[in-house]
Amino acid sequence: MSQDKDKSSNAVAAPFGDADAQEGRGILRTLSHEMRTPLNNIIGFAEMMSGEMLGPMSPPQYREYAEDIRKSGQSVLDLLNELLEDRRYETLARSDDHHASLIDLAPDLIAICSADGAIQVLNPAGCALLSVDQEKAQLHALNDFIHPDFASLLDNHFADILKEKRRTTMKMMADDGREVDVELAASVYEEVDGAIRRVMLVARDVTEKNRRLREIMEREEYLRTIMETTVDGLITLNEMGIIETANPAAEAIFGFDLGGLTGVGITNLIPDTRGRRQADAATVLKTLQMDLSDSKSGREVSGVRSDGAGFPLEVSLSDFNLRGRRHYIAVVRDITERKKAEDKLMFLATRDPLTHLPNRYLFTERLSESTVNADQSGLKTALLFIDLDNFKHINDAMGHAAGDVVLQLAGKRLESCVRGQDTVARLSGDEFTVILESVCENQEVEAVATRMLRALSQPFHVDGKELYSSGSIGIVIYPDSCDNVDDLLKNVYTASHHAKKQGRNNYQFYSSTLSANALRRMAVEHGLRHALENDEFQIAYQAKVNLSTGRIVGAEALARWTNPDLGSVSPVEFVPVSEETGLIVPIGDWILVNSCRQAKEWMDRGLDNVSVSVNLSVRQFRQGNLAQRVQEVLEETGLPSEMLDLELTESMLVENAEETVRVLEELKALGVSLSIDDFGTGYSSLSYLTKFPLDSLKVDRSFVTGLPDNPDAVTMAKAIINMAQNLGLKIIAEGVETERQSTFLHALGSDIGQGYLFSRPIPFEDFIRLAGGNVTPFPIDQARKPYVV
Helix, strand or coil, X not given: CHHHHHHHHHHHHCCCCHHHHHHHHHHHHHHHHHHHHXXXXXXXXXXXXXXXXXXXXXXXXXXXXXXXXXXXXHHHHHHHHHHHHHHHHHHHHHCCHHHHHHHHHCCCEEEEEECCCEEEEECHHHHXXXXXXXXXXXXXXXXXXXXXXXXXXXXXXXXXXXXXXXXEEEEEECCCCCEEEEEEXXXXXXXXXXXXXXXXXXXXXXXXXXXXXXXXXXXXXXXHHHHHHCCCEEEEEECCCEEEEECHHHHHHCCCCCCCCCCCEHHHCCCCCCCCCCCCHHHHHHHHHHHHCCCCCCEEXXXXXXXXXXXXXXXXXXXXXXXXXXXXXXXXXXXXXXXXXXXXXXXXXXXXXXXXXXXHHHHHHHHHHHHHHHHHHCCEEEEEEEEEECHHHHHHHHCHHHHHHHHHHHHHHHHHCCCCCCEEEEEECCEEEEEEEEECCHHHHHHHHHHHHHHHHCCEEECCEEECCEEEEEXXXXXXXCCCHHHHHHHHHHHHHHHHHCCCCEEEECCHHHHHHHHHHHHHHHHHHHHCCCCCEEEEEEEEEECCCCCEEEEEEEEEEEECCCEEECHHHHHHHHHHHCCHHHHHHHHHHHHHHHHHHHHHCCCCCCEEEEECCHHHHCCCCHHHHHHHHHHHHCCCHHHEEEEEEHHHHHCCHHHHHHHHHHHHHHCCEEEEEEECCCCCCHHHHCCCCCCEEEECHXXXXXXCCCHHHHHHHHHHHHHHHHCCCEEEEECCCCHHHHHHHHHHCCCEEECCCCCCCECHHHHHHHHHCCCCCCCCCCCCCCCCC
């Protein structure tokens, strides 16, 4: 029995015999030594190929082959390590108690089971993994701790699991109900006469490892879903610029089929700055990164689709390191629609909506660029300002729709007169500007201006009608006439205004004289705006004399203005400015009020039969409440209405004749008298003249100056006086300066004379002294013979 027990003990300790075990371990060591070095070489070479350290591998399947080789080599190496590890456990199990204690210290589960699966030995690590103590563990079969899904692996005396050359992944069930993922390896622990008596199993807890793997897989699935569903294109590239992955959006953007972008070089999709598709990829990638370093958005580049069509593309590029190699990830976006929208917004922001010409913003920008180019090239820039003549009449007569068509046609005509490098812009209304680039001589500009005048003078055909206009053009040359953009704009307006004064349909170059005139006009306008509040106006009176009796019967009230800075300003200068600015309305009202007040005063001082004449402006006449205002002034000053004479010009009468008749009748109803001033210088229609309720007609001084020696003047004077007599109008001759003129006009039939022969315009007190004694202001020989005409 003792011998049998020893034999049995020896059999347990060495189921194969010491010689066999030792021989097996020697074989494993030899295999490990002989195989480990070449396996490491294979694995290292495969890693170098996969990482493209030996050169680029454009076809992606090559990199996949290299990775498969690396994984296979690593698997074989792991298997050798595991076999040696299992053999070490067997050796330890067969050794003495010291070695057995080392098994107890092993971190993995080590179990020795009988062929039917009963647990005979379970080390502490195994007990902890299964939540069971050693004594209780020996009451169980190993199958009690195997998940039902893997129970079949332990059938047939562990035959299936013993066939496995590598660890088997499976799930075990701890005594407390936990599921534990393990990698299990098994080897024959005791075999008698070819029959397996006991099996040793080694199980490693990989629960946490599997959990991390699942998280990685879930993360990869999450990222894959993002890549597949995002509307932006996502591309990963290696450092050689070869695309490794691309989502469906990127493939759609570049026009590739599913999977077609993989292996394509980035320069085939995004050429370099010179448009070369075979450029160096590293340079293109570096350029994209440099341009994005300080940008919060992607860079706009030109992309190329698979069919070769170009399109605008936005790219955001960043890099990352993977296994020591630099890779790139690019977010790409097709911005074709956005660019169209941006272009439309830019067009609306920089173009005139009616003519589609550059607007003021774009014009100013190009003008600044043009002056810079002129400074650099040494050539000149010409700026032209074109104001359409009589455009307001077209709008008033034909309506704004017809006016818009004229503006569009005018813009096209101006464009046809310049080169492609020049700029035609519309600032506002009927105002156009032209920038002529790289001008050598002023003659070039004159030729362009002449073509423009000729083009604008041609009829505009609108709705079957011919409409006519012309242009007044101001011209400034840079840098001859000024040295900055602000002066260019200011001076060209001045030159254009001067062209209008010269009769329209002409061009005028800017000169310093024009600028001085403009400054003077600005000063006059500024002074006028404060003249009334500063009490700077006075009224002078020029006597009207009865040519038959030589007695003063009235006086024309004339405004005089003295400014502290400008001095005495002539009415010839300030009246047109006040008309243009609308200041004539308050100034005219002031003259009306004060003239009536002073006329009432001289009546109170004994000049009972001396009336006052007040000139009305066009703007006053158009106010709509003229008759009401005159009535208020008469009531306020107490002047009898028959002592007030209102003088109107021809142009006031012929505009809207029906309305004019209505206003004149309202004034006549007040009892005032009405005179037409400066007759003969306008364009009155005699048919209209017969309808106006007028009392007097004033012959303009231009027809009196040549009397009685100029035959033409005599003819005109006779015609005007005869016509007035036939219409029953009183005749007043202006500008009488000589005795011969007075006598001649009286002989022709003039009733009243006014001029320097009788009196210059004089202040109020001087006029009272002149007319107060009821004496003739000049000697008249009542017995003289009539002038023969």
